[in-house]
Amino acid sequence: MGFHTFDAEQAARLEDAAERYRYCSREELLGMLAPDPAAVVADLGSGTGFYADDVAPHVGTLHAVDVQPAMHDYYRQKSARDERAERGATEPGLPANVDLVAADVGDLPFADDALDGAYGTMTFHEFADDASVAELARVCRPGARLALVDWSAAGAGETGPPLSERYEADDAAAMLAGAGFDVDRADERVETLAVTATR
Template identity: 30%
Template sequence: MPTEQLIQTRQQEAPVKTEKNSIEGVAKAFGSACASYDLAARLQRYSGKQLLSFLPDAASSTVLDLGCGTGFFANTLADIYQTVCAVDISKQMLNFSKQNRSAKIHWLNADIQNLPIKDNSVDIVYSNLAIQWCEPLTDTFIEIKRVLKPGGIFIFSTLLDGTLMELKSSWQKVDNDQHVIDFNSFATVEQAVTDAHLSINELQQSAITLDYDNVRHLAKELKGLGANHLPRKSKKGLAGKTSWQNMSNAYDVYKDSAGNYPATYQLCIGAVVNS
């Protein structure tokens, strides 16, 4: 299907203003990370590759990549499928991605929660590690169901409660501020899928541990990914030197025998169908 037939101008409803989806903040943080993102994206590459195994064969499919970032997986999808539209909230990210990816991809600056895409028009929606920035989650699934054709599939990954628990608990020893975003539980994701009347083909949770040389290395990676927007943080700007040192000392309890600093990511992978 030509992409012009996919896109519709929609009355832009005012985005639901919640703490997590202060969209401008998310777009700004990811936009400023576009050049560093690919080097820092080891978890994103791993989870995005896991999702590829759920892709249906039909090469004539129309596909959306929601929260496409630098377009690494949009490019893979463009190798397989006829029509690929890559969506991101950050214009800066899209401008960067366009220069490096397949000319076949249609790039769209839009919000996952309010897609300028026609009803029942898409065969496959793919989204790797983006919907943790969208809430309420049920509304996100309802919006995705709206654009899916009957029988269409939504293949996604997101992060769950317990992600970065070492960092969160180390900061809790220092102050009560927000240093890690609030992630949904597995039960909340399952409920959102059910409430949107999508059928579960696959829904799984696994814990992935990545090692870091030190806490600065972890913070640098999160910043390099643009995943450092904290909507509920009351004190803006960087933490003071003493607070940082105290947090870093608290993190030492997690250090392993080889001297690595682990960080846990609770990865949720799903394939749900508009049946």
């Protein structure tokens, strides 16, 4: 991934629902993604599985992609504490339809056109470059939805990565359009950007 990856030693901070939902609620993310119940979707930079747990009940398969295996370890431990193992999970504690994938967004282990959708929450700045966005285009089938919410370079920098490591909504939209996505929405908000696109 790009400039800045979240420190896995601080993973517990990613479970603060009040803080996370302040910038992107479950309802907003699901509205942007508009998943089909049978969809195959990837969470790009899934971290502790915070949003994976929100999206998984609404899709067929969720690939939780993170470059840091320590984040997957945290997700497993968290899920085990939540006693989800008895729900038919393939890995102890994880929702049954969640598949943990240790990979960089620039080198995804999926076939061409494998995904019906993908999303990233506060991670676009970690993987954003032309090669990674082209890789996303490769694995997203025509018609697939991409939803991105991230820290914006137009924000005040009150939290999140340094402003120098962020993008503005228009920059993210241009990068996606250059890779073959049709951008449906590119909004600047108080501290974040929101971009929705279709392959």
